[in-house]
Amino acid sequence: MTLDEERLNRHVQTALNDFGATAHAPLVVIGDELGLYETLADAGPLTSDGLAEETDTAERYVREWLRSQAAGGYVTYDPETDRYSLTPEQAAVLADETSPAFMAGNFGVALSAARIEPRLAEAFRTGEGVGWHEHDDDLFHAIAHSWRPQYAAHLVDDWIPALEGVEETLRAGGRVADVGCGHGASTVLMAEAYPESTFVGIDAHEPSIDAARRRADDAGVADRVDFEVATAKSYDGAAYDFVTTFDAFHDMGDPVGAAAHVRDTLTDDGTWMIVELFANDRVEDNLNPMGRAAYSISTLICTPCALDQEGERVLGAQAGEAGIRDAVTDGGFSRLRRAAETPLNLVFEAKP
Structure with missing residues (x-):
């Protein structure tokens, strides 16, 4: 040769x-x-x-x-x-954790995810999943550190105002469920911005919920924010005006089932906001630095996590708008539109 x-x-x-x-x-x-x-x-x-x-x-x-x-x-x-x-x-x-361009936290995500490389290599051989809880504890802190600047920069100022009628509802006093809340960065930011509304943060990872409760207490919003250890298919409550899922829908082993449960817990005129990593629908359009980072992290974290659950439809972190739309509409929603975007995220509005 x-x-x-x-x-x-x-x-x-x-x-x-x-x-x-x-x-x-x-x-x-x-x-x-x-x-x-x-x-x-x-x-x-x-x-x-x-x-x-x-x-x-x-x-x-x-x-x-x-x-x-x-x-x-x-x-x-x-x-x-x-x-x-x-x-x-x-x-x-x-250096600036308030900057939407802050990237230092992302290195912690990659570094901590790689610590279970032997476990991931074995999963490649067997096809089994690797649970979220099996990762090094530093991963959960790193994810909160890496994503909070994006949420702080865009959530209240850009993303929620891009949704139909949601800002008005939250200012008047709505009921909100933040599904897949992790350490509660998004939940607390919303609670700080909308003091008339009440919030429930939901995550299946109990140590993350413990951290979220501490974050809410430190921010002085614990009187209006509750946290629940539950999956996206089993959390309690009904008649929520607004449900949010930040960079977590693609981690779910049964996204259609999760969508169906969100649909059941929303009011008839409620809104589900789904924030996902930026992705194009065609593989060839994701073969770029953003795609490489997202596909790599998806291989290390997101896909193994979904496979550890039901694994019925493993979206991966580059599902794109078409993949998200299919799962959401199969779960019972009639409408999904792209409401906003940044270089790192796509923001979708789903309506019953």
């Missing part, structure tokens, strides 16, 4: 880039956890000595970390002063 040297070199470069990115991921998590990015953004430009002193860390580690960050384009280096800094754009991605 004759190799095309130019093509081979391109593949080697791709693999080298990915190897570097894999080694880089834990360093992003460390920089986030130790406040290295935040300190650079606030106090930079700094030498490695200066950053170590500001963050009470060891200079020799910090020096090597800074050089790796500069090589990857995450930090800016000035060779004349031997100082490092963050541009406003780098800071938005790495």
